[in-house]
Structures are given as C-alpha cells and as structure tokens.
Amino acid sequence: MLLRAVGRQMTSVIRHQTAVRNIAISRVALGGGGHHHDPQPVYIPKPGSLDWSLCSSPHAKSAHPFEPYKPDVGSFVGAVVFIGLTVAAVLLKTDTFKKDDGHHHHHTHSHSKQSSHKKEEEVVHHEEPEEKHEEVPSLETRNTEEVHAAHEAPAAVEDPVPSTSKNVDKEAVASESAETKTAEPEDNSAEAQEKPEGTPAAGHDATPSTSKVRSYHFKYAFKFLKSLERKAQNYQNLTFLFFQTAEEPTTSESKEEKSPLHCEYVIIGSGTAAYYASLAIRAKQAEAKVLMIGEETELPYNRPPLSKELWWYGDESAATKLDYTSLSGKKRDIFYEVSGFFVSPEDIPKAVHGGVSLLRGKKAVKICAEDKKVILDDGTTVGYDKVLIATGVRPKKEKVFEEASEEAKERITYYHYPKDFKRVESGLADKSVQKLTIIGNGLLASELAYSIKRKYGDGVEVHQVFEQNHPAEDILPAHLAQKSSEAIRSSGVDLRAKQKVEGVRKCCKNVVLKLSDGSELRTDLIIVATGEETNSEIIEASGLKIDEKEGGVKADKYLKVTDNVWAAGAIATYEDSILGARRVSSWENAQISGRLAGENMATAGKSEKAFWYQPSFFTKFAPHLHINAVGQCDSSLETVTVHAEPDPENPLEKAVVFYKSKTDGTVVGVLLVNVFGPSLDVARRIIDDRKRVEEFKEIAKLFPLYELPKTEEETKEKSA
C-alpha cells in the first residue's frame, strides 16, 4: 500500500507527461463531451475516418498508426490546460469511480489506517498479542485469522511444507534472537529497503522472546510506528488526490492518477471461462496481470451446483452461504476463490508479480480492437494488450411471462444466478412456496424439477410444463426421452407435456397459469427455464462477427476472434476440427475453452494450440439416471443405442448412445446412461478417430456395460 505513495512520488515526473497524454486521448476517445454517458465527437468525421463510435481517435491513429496513445504532445498543450480543468470539474461532480468512490473515502481512510495498524500489529506481534488489545480490539480476530491462514497455507502446498516447517520455525527463532525483524511484508522493493528484511510473524507468535529482546522490540517498534505514521499521512494525502475528493484541489498529480486503467490481459466476463482463462494465463506467464470485468456482483462461481449439488447436499446454510457438503464430506461453496485472491483493480498496475484482478458489477459495452481498449457502461475505458470475450449467456425471456401483470411477476423468476437459487430455496424452506411450476424441458428445467423434488419430497408440489413431448428430447433419442419422462413422473414430478402457457395471472396468494389444453395450474412460484441467449451486445457493438447459425462470436480453432481478441465459453463459436463450428453452453466447455484461450493469449505468436479436447457434460434429472455425454449429442441425428440387459439387482439400466454424423455416418457424439469409468475418454477417442462404425455391439464392448465377472477376468485380459 505504502509503496504506492513512494512509487508515485518517484515516478511522478515521468508519468506526468504520460498522464497528460492519456487524459488528452481519453478525452478525445470519449468524444470530448466531458460527459461519460453521452459521448459526442468534437469534430466532424471525414467519411470513413470515424464511425461515430466511442472507438478510435483518428488524429492519433493517422499520426501513429501503431501507437494511437502517443500523439504529438505539443499539439495538445493548449488543450491540456482546459481539458484538465474540465476533467477536474467533471470528476468533482460525477462519480468516475462509480460506487467505489463513496466507498473510497472510507476505504482510503481505513486502508491507510489498516495498513499502519497492521504493521503495528505485526511489530508488536513478536512480543505478546495482549499488548495491542486496548489499542486495536479488532486485531485479535484478525490475528487469529492470519495465524489460521498461515497454518492453512502449507496444506495448500501439500507435501513440500511438512518437510520444511520444522526449519521454518528454527529459522524464525534464530532470526528473531539475532536481530529484530519487522513483519512488514516485503511488500515491494522501495518499501522493503527501508526496513529490515521481512520475516513474517504470523504463524509463530508462540515463539518465546526474552524481556531484553522485548524491550528492544518496543524501542524499535516505537520508532518504526513513527515513521509509519508519517508515511501513512503522506499516503493518505496522495490517495485523496488519487480519488479526487472535493477537499483537494486538482493538481497535476491527480491527473496522472486519472490515467485510464490498463491491463495487459483483460477478460470480459467473470464466469467459469473467464476464471479458468485467468488461471491459464498466470500458469503460462508467472507475473501476468489479468483484469476480469464482470457484470455480476458475485465473485466468480461454479454454476452447475445451482441446479444440482446445492439441492442435493446443501443444508440450512445453502441459501445464505451457497455451500454444500461434497461427497468427500467436505463443506464447500460454489465460489472458485475468496475475495482476497483478487487483487484490487487500483493495485493491479503496481502488482510487482502480477495477479488476477476483478472489477465487479461493471458491464463492458464495446471493444475497440484497433485502439486496444474496452469501454464500460459507465463510460470508463480500460486498455488492454490482449482481451478475452467470455460474456456467456443469460436466461431467454419469455413473452407470456414478460407481459404478466406486475403482481404476477413477483411470483415469476428466471433461473441462472445465485440469487435465483437463494430465492427459490428460501421460499421452499420457509414454506411460502409449496407449489412450484417449472417451465421448460431442457436440462436446467429438468434438473431443477428433479433436484427440488429430491430435497423437499412431499413437502412441495412440483410441476414441469413444456411444449415439447419429453424432457431433454433435443438430446436424448426418442425412446430414452420417453423412458426419462416415465422416470420423472414416478419420482413424483407432475409433467405437463405439450402444453403452451397461454397466460399468467395473479390470484389471491398465488399465480395461475393457463395452459393450452384449457386447464389451469395454481402455483406459488414459477421458474422459467426455457433456454438461454448469448450476451452478444458487445459483439455487435464492437463490429465483431456473430455466427449466424450458432449465435456466438465467431472464433477460429485457436479461439481467436481478431487481432488481440479471443473468445471462450458459451459466447464463443469456434472451429472444431472434427465437429465444425460449435458453440457449447456447458461448464466443461467453459473450463476447457477458457483454459485454452488463456494459454493461447499468453503464447500468442509462438505456440497456439487448436481446440482439441472435447468437453463433456453431466446431468441427472431422474433417480438412477446419470447421464454423461461428449461430442455432438443432438437427437436430430441418427442414433444407435446399445443397452445392457436390465439388471434385477440394480435399477440402473446401462446404455450407450452413439450419434452419427449426417454427412458421413461417423460417430460424432456419445451419451452414456449410468455408464462410468474411463468411458468419456473412450468416447473422445472414437470421435477423434472419426470412426464409421458398422458393428455397434462390438464398439459397445469398449464401455463397461457389464461388471467384470471375476472368473472371466483372466480370459478377458488374454483375449485383449
């Protein structure tokens, strides 16, 4: 934190100029209107020179086609004074940093306070934790947290740690007695040099120290605190400048800090694809700086549990904490990381060893590929070297529900976000929802019907209404779709197939659905899960190509969209070397394409990899119906299903479904019903090999349709 202050002073001269340039440019880029929300170009564009968009500053570009941010400073000198003042005025009036701002006063303040406290704490730390109690009561909790974290860290690293933990302690003791050390994190070069080299205190406050050492500590601590105080003061001043508070007049330093955010890797979206892309980038490039811009306010999370595990294995805390007990017995929540994992967007430019930053609740509205910047809905711009589009999908709106009365709408929810789970779960838990209707026949609707019935049993009436014949019939071949309908019905879900919802109205405490067969369905809550649509506004706004058939942004086999722009997850329609242009909305596709895009971004120009690993998906929407599938599992294709004999001891009837390509009859997809083991990899092999199968019973032998009988084990091995 303090480094920021020091670093700022040190570089202010150099950066001053840059900042002035940046301001100037961003002004031009923003259209010079001085208002973020209504940008207007200040000059008349020549035909073809400007698309009246927020993008590009033709002046800069024409002069320096490859360095649009480095125009002739001289030409701006006159403007700068004026612009600077305008910017200042605007900043004082508007909320550039959005909600962060209000928060920042407080934040800034508490931050510097915190940092000094922290040091204070850590210095004192070496003696006795009690010392600091009166002064900073809250530190105790903090302290234990830290110790806890320190203890946890080795667990995360696994084996290497136990072997050294002993000598870590030894070293710590040795270093303590040899010389007083502060616990100041060797935050960064400049700061670290001013103090004795950092040795973390957390984790060994139990270390006994002699009174002599203690008094020395005190002396040192006092001195140290003094200096901190000074710095904190300084820091505070600077941060005030940074955030342009009304108390401080605008100075050149503030301008410098107003330079638009820039990050070498920018990811638009904060879902699964975005998260895994960030991991892959940092794995390839140790010190990479990644900035995720997410419209959602949640931390990146794992979506599938919203219709599965949270219902199956969640308890009372699920509705608030979004957690469940995994099969291994561990409690876990849906979030990939805790907030401490993400470096704050203000800090990321200065993070010496990089990191992943997250800008939450901001929507990117446009990519200016030529200028390498992203424009957010609040008008701010973020520069990038490479950008990933991972905006994903959202629930498709249904007209009949959109047109419902406002009071009926209170009883209607789409289902996609954690808040939707919370709402439904808490309604069911407090019994305000006892009759539930789910609209749709897709995997989400079907999983929800099953999962909710599984959790609440007779405590809830679950209806599933859809226009089609069967659940998941666009995936399952007809006979399996029918079987699953039967399985769902026998599990207690009321299926209303071939029913269109013709109207919704509020009635008394409930809502009433009017179905196309004339019947009415009274229900406490309606979940609409009829499908998804892509978050593609930014694609259109940025002039990028949308795949007409699949709907996503068109990417090549490397997941690349255009220069320095990649796409991953459910928004990307990429070239699959076997299956052609595909857009897949599944968790695993998000993970795999996210990782690949991240790798390719990090290795661009060196060793890009084409998409190769077929993503699979798992679903369960009836008891004893575990479905795993990979490839193109589209029920409009010709299929061959190989069933095992029904097993009297086991209600699970195993089956493998092969989907045949329309063009050449090769196997392009495999769906497994209650078949496990390495079957997905076998399926990937078959798809990769473009196998044209004549004898499906033969190829079915590659899948464990039967348990290996012990007596035959040897014979089998021999024959193989």
Add this chain to the structure above:
Amino acid sequence: MTSTKDEVLRITADEYWQDIKDDYVRQVIMKESGEFYPSNNPGPETPDGKVNFECHCVGHLVASPCGYEFREAISCQKSANEKEIEEGACGKELLSFMECVTRTQCFAAGPNEEK
C-alpha cells in the same frame, strides 16, 4: 415408438464378453486405462523433472497474488535435497510465500468476507 433413425440394440452379458473381432475396438482396448485419450491436464512435473506450473493441480496457487512466491518456494524445494532442506534451505522462500498468503488472505475467507 422407435423411429427408424434411432436404432436400439440390446447386448447380453454373453455377447458382451465374447472375443472382440473388430480390429479398431481391439486396438483401442489394448491401451491401458487412462490412455484412451490424452488428458488436457499436464502432470505435476515437466519432462526434465521440474515443477510443471501448468498442472491444473497448482492452477489456483500460481494464479493467486502469491503465485510468484509459490513458484519460488516450490522450485527451491524441488531442487534442494533433503539435507539442504534440513539445513534450512528454501526457508526464506517458503516464509515469503506464507507471508504473502497471510497478508493477502488469498486462500482463506477473511473476517469481513463478503460474497
């Protein structure tokens, strides 16, 4: 109920355990389990015996704000022999990693964790 485009077969246990005649199926089944298809997750070690930081197993560690410290600590660990470690090698790296983890709270929910 079965349309012509959807073929449904049933394989009995006897049929299933009969010798495999199809060459392709034979060729696939000869592979050791797990090698039917390459994994998209590289192992924890590179061919030259170093830590593979692209292994998914360390994905969130290297991506964390302490990723650099983690790399230093583990690389040191890996290259040092037991005796050196006994003697305190890599302690500094490890401490620096632990310190970072403690400071950033990057793996543990802090007291004011909001989600």
